[in-house]
Amino acid sequence: MNYNFTPFPVLETERLSLRALNLDDAKSIFGLRTNKEVNEFIDRKTPNNLSEARAFIDLISNLTANNKGIFWVIESKSNHQLIGTIGLRHFEDEENYAEIGYELDPVYQQKGFMSEAFEVVLNFGFTDLALNTIEAFTHKNNIPSIALLKKQKFVLHPERRDEGFENNRSYRLESA
Template sequence: MNSLFNEFKEIDLDKYMLRKIRFEDVKDIFDMYGDKEVMKYDPKNIIASIDKADENISMVHKGFENKWFIRWGLVNKNTGEVIGTVALHHFEFDKEKAQIGYNLKKSYWKQGIMSEVMMSTIGYLSKNTSIKELEVSIDCGNIASIKLAEKLGFILEKRIDDNVIMSRALQ
């Protein structure tokens, strides 16, 4: 699993691309993480300014360099716009396990995009990494995300405070 951090891999997903977030993506990152509706279930991570978005991108790069987490920018190939993110984090290297998370700009909701992206991403991780299990941690009120996780084959494991923890095996 450590090989995930050898070099930042881009993942081609037909209409979309998962790639390293760049400093020139700062406006797209601010538009998404600064949107209170997008961040409704993660309000402590709202980005309040372009400067804070720039700092966030630096933190994302540092997270990869230090093998803490990977956050890809989800790019619409037709426009070049970063419309979302997909992240792997909370690695348990000895168990070949990680958590996966995702965000999507509000203007792209309810179009099946994240379902398509996550199915392809899970397929990629299954074929190209040693990860054997993925988990998601979702706020109990985020019904759309819970339904997406169920559609992707995640099964409820437990509840912790206001979150559900769901998991699925890979490979």
């Protein structure tokens, strides 16, 4: 499948706007990606400064421009704050597959925001991109993430491994 994310697909829910990441988001992205609570179960390099956050934004923008992935900022409609991110990447044409990744500012957790974002992104993936499978990898001890995935009807695949991340577990959702 050849994907085309131009123009960028803005997704809306009752409380959220999912939009493209841009350089104006550098300070918020820096705060989110350096938050200890957000990173508790994520094994990734955290940015040391705003310049590194901007480099991450450039990387994501190029990924989207080259149709290799799509990454939304989750923005609250009530206060226009960046509260998280969600995206699809690692597309595999043969299986019509993508991996979903997500993070949410702890202030906004346990309020249903990520469930709202998940629903529109899953709908986009299965309907607009005609995906058959969406997979999430989450740390085996990340109970809130596992609960979110189960709520969204993702199924644990214990035999599947996230190469290089031995504590991650695979959860998959197949199109209806």
